[in-house]
Amino acid sequence: MEGWSRRKKGRIVMHETKETPEERFRRLATKRTNYILDGLRRLGNLSNRMNYRYSEEDVERIFTTIYETVGDIEAQFSPKKEQKFEL
Secondary structure, three states, X not given: OEEEEEEEOOEEEEEEOOOOHHHHHHHHHHHHXXXXXXXXXXXXXXXXXXXXXXXXXXXXXXXXXXXXXXXXXXXXXXXXXXXXXXX
């Protein structure tokens, strides 16, 4: 199976991969999820009121944006319902 390509010193390199789509999904999902979790932990470091000043409105805006984005992404993983039009 022909694999993905990446740039190596300015040129594109093709190489074989024995990774299945499921394995690739698991590898990338694990990496990306851990990256997001690390970012959320870093965001949590901002909660120290000895070092930072923020309002409850600031906190609400941050978490509203996060929750909305998570909901949008979760919807992408759900089966799409077929839309029907009727007059």
